[in-house]
Amino acid sequence: MAGNLTTIGFDADDTLWQNERFFRLTQARFADLLADYVPSEALMDRLLAAERRNVGQYGFGIKGFVLSMIETAIEVTEERVPAAVIRELLAAGQEMLRHPIELMPEARDAILALARTHRILLITKGDLLDQERKLAQSGLGDLFDGVEIVSDKTAPRYGAIFARHGDGAERAMMVGNSLKSDVIPAIEAGAWGVFVPHDLTWELEHAEPPRAHARFAELCHLGELPDLIARLD
Structure with missing residues (x-):
């Protein structure tokens, strides 16, 4: 046949x-970091929209995912996101890149x-x-x-x-x-x-x-x- x-x-x-389980764990960390600004479900919707917009420029993978999280954090906080949050998101991406x-x-x-x-x-x-x-x-x-x-x-x-x-x-x-x-x-x-x-x-x-x-x-x-x-x- x-x-x-x-x-x-x-x-x-x-x-x-x-692979995807590590993205989900990082998304949960992302939601915790921005819990004072936006509910988790709404944040995930905004992140998915950013990923959809950006995939043509950044491609698929962890680096594009981290950039989309940073972009979303800037948007939902109206550009008031603390530098410490950005640092945490970068660290999360680096952890993903090192994960066995x-x-x-x-x-x-x-x-x-x-x-x-x-x-x-x-x-x-x-x-x-x-x-x-x-x-x-x-x-x-x-x-x-x-x-x-x-x-x-x-x-x-x-x-x-x-x-x-x-x-x-x-x-x-x-x-x-x-x-x-x-x-x-x-x-x-x-x-x-x-x-x-x-x-x-x-x-x-x-x-x-x-x-x-x-x-x-x-x-x-x-x-x-x-x-x-x-x-x-």
Whole structure:
């Protein structure tokens, strides 16, 4: 049914290792710092709006997140935010950049199993230095046949990556926790898109699952991936 699938791409953040939980912890810290100025729910709405505005300029990742928090703090305090709060937000961002990697329980075993029979790629977006750091700390780097750190994930980009590292999108699969970034554009490029939900997903990554599409699949966890591919092949 899948034909001769040769190439499997994996997302990184919240697919192979934890990521969003550290953003949520920092958001809670942000809300505590500004509790005297605005209720938490309203603050999170303002922060999300800032992130939506800024993602085109700052890209995805911790640095853009910190800049959006600082911008939001300035706005909600009408430019009266104490310097100590700005210092705390910068410190929170630095802590996030230093945080050790926590692999998903099934990540290593799934990649090891599939690397014996398929070409394995890491395709992730975000800050170059931070993603390189996380990949180095993950212990998974030597298992990939190719690594692509991109500014955004689109159908043309997937098409180019799978052509460069594999046999084209038609013989490829993309696996990730984001419908918007990992699954839908990969399917649009002609690949399989496999959705592995994470219990925490950034609001800007939400989308409706394309359940009617013949090349869409959904798994509970990465441990189910080798069996899915065996059935498809």
